[in-house]
Amino acid sequence: MSAEIYSMTFRRYSLPFRQPVRTAHGAWTRREGVIVRLSNERGSTGLGEAAPIPWFGTETADEAAAACERLGARVSREQIEAIPERLGCLKFALASARAECAAADGVDAGPDDYLTVAALLPAGRAALEVAAQRAEAGFRTFKWKVGVADALDELVLLDDLLAALPAGARLRLDANGAWDRRTAERWLGRCADLPMVEFIEQPVAAATPDRETDARARSNAMDLLLGLAGDFPVPLALDESVASSRDVAHWLDAGWPGLFVLKPSLLGDAAGTLGRLRAAGGDAQDGGRVVFSSALETAVGARAALEWALRWKAENFRFSILDSRLGAAAPDSQMERQLHQSRIENRKSKIFRAAGFGVWPLFEDARFNGPEAAPFVRARDIRLLDGEAAWNALS
Ligand SMILES: O=C(O)CCC(=O)c1ccccc1C(=O)O
Numbered sequence: 001m002s003a004e005i006y007s008m009t010f011r012r013y014s015l016p017f018r019q020p021v022r023t024a025h026g027a028w029t030r031r032e033g034v035i036v037r038l039s040n041e042r043g044s045t046g047l048g049e050a051a052p053i054p055w056f057g058t059e060t061a062d063e064a065a066a067a068c069e070r071l072g073a074r075v076s077r078e079q080i081e082a083i084p085e086r087l088g089c090l091k092f093a094l095a096s097a098r099a100e101c102a103a104a105d106g107v108d109a110g111p112d113d114y115l116t117v118a119a120l121l122p123a124g125r126a127a128l129e130v131a132a133q134r135a136e137a138g139f140r141t142f143k144w145k146v147g148v149a150d151a152l153d154e155l156v157l158l159d160d161l162l163a164a165l166p167a168g169a170r171l172r173l174d175a176n177g178a179w180d181r182r183t184a185e186r187w188l189g190r191c192a193d194l195p196m197v198e199f200i201e202q203p204v205a206a207a208t209p210d211r212e213t214d215a216r217a218r219s220n221a222m223d224l225l226l227g228l229a230g231d232f233p234v235p236l237a238l239d240e241s242v243a244s245s246r247d248v249a250h251w252l253d254a255g256w257p258g259l260f261v262l263k264p265s266l267l268g269d270a271a272g273t274l275g276r277l278r279a280a281g282g283d284a285q286d287g288g289r290v291v292f293s294s295a296l297e298t299a300v301g302a303r304a305a306l307e308w309a310l311r312w313k314a315e316n317f318r319f320s321i322l323d324s325r326l327g328a329a330a331p332d333s334q335m336e337r338q339l340h341q342s343r344i345e346n347r348k349s350k351i352f353r354a355a356g357f358g359v360w361p362l363f364e365d366a367r368f369n370g371p372e373a374a375p376f377v378r379a380r381d382i383r384l385l386d387g388e389a390a391w392n393a394l395s
């Protein structure tokens with residue numbers, strides 16, 4: 001077996017958003033990150049993106065760039081695999097670039113399919129107008145940022161927003177950890193009898209950012225989240241709490257009963273993390289515990305992150321094609337009947353949750369945008385994303 005050696009270059013970027021992204025953490029105006037480029041001995045090249053979210057606890061873009069500098073112009077597969085978890089975004093970038101090299105060599109083209117997509121709504125009253133436009137465009141899953149303004153004002157807006165959504169729509173609420181226990185209880189109580197609310201994402205913080213009491217704060221936060229999940233019927237989803245592969249393992253061990261929002265771009269070991277979720281019945285048993293989400297990457301990171309979502313769908317929802325024919329012929333043999341029944345059960349329990357990638361166009365410079373927000377995104381369109389154009393725009 002020959003050593004897998006790549007030559008590596010990287011480019012640091014700082015890209016203004018068309019509009020600031022408002023969350024409970026304040027206004028986010030520029031996306032900072034690093035794009036890496038690998039080429040192998042056969043001359044195949046691949047791009048990857050480190051798109052950190054430091055307020056999730058990832059490395060910073062500067063730290064990712066400094067680590068690239070240290071790695072140097074030639075890197076081996078072993079070096080990439082040895083990158084530590086605290087540089088999870090960079091590790092994702094290099095793993096993505098390696099995968100693209102392999103794809104260019106003709107290995108593993110990946111499944112052809114499509115994903116349903118959730119529309120990201122702005123915080124506050126602005127959500128109403130955008131929701132109407134998005135509904136008109138065909139979206140049926142929406143995500144609204146809460147915890148930005150006063151909770152009572154937002155609760156009033158919630159009613160207006162629900163009333164404005166089309167029949168059959170689903171609304172996710174993302175508090176980005178902003179609520180205290182009392183505020184969270186109020187919202188969860190309110191949402192208990194609102195079937196349109198699909199889930200509430202990160203209602204309370206993953207931990208207080210006090211380094212002195214880090215372990216204790218994390219465990220208190222964990223108890224609070226587990227308590228809320230047990231006390232209220234509305235499903236809860238972890239996001240900031242699962243900002244790394246290690247976090248996911250931790251919450252699985254703790255028996256988290258809710259959902260996992262996964263931003264593949266933050267996962268140093270996306271394959272291992274998804275494998276663990278699958279082994280834990282992440283989707284096979286009760287369907288739809290995993291929600292894929294964007295970290296507001298450029299087209300380079302978008303392509304890699306969306307490939308993970310496609311792969312997950314193909315692995316866990318593999319009866320979807322057969323399902324569409326289930327209504328047709330009634331099976332006659334006992335075995336066929338049983339198979340038929342189990343496929344129906346399968347269909348009932350399995351929902352591929354709309355992926356949180358309804359975010360582009362995000363950047364002023366259109367060469368960096370991922371697939372324009374639409375209710376569905378097709379694999380073939382993801383593979384047509386022009387990472388090279390983004391790379392060249394940084395030269
Ligand atoms: O998940 C989505 O639908 C959109 C992406 C999103 O909300 C997000 C994007 C960047 C950083 C944090 C978050 C978040 O989910 O909190």
Ligand SMILES: [Mg+2]
Pocket residue numbers: 174176201202239240261
């Ligand atoms: Mg979130």
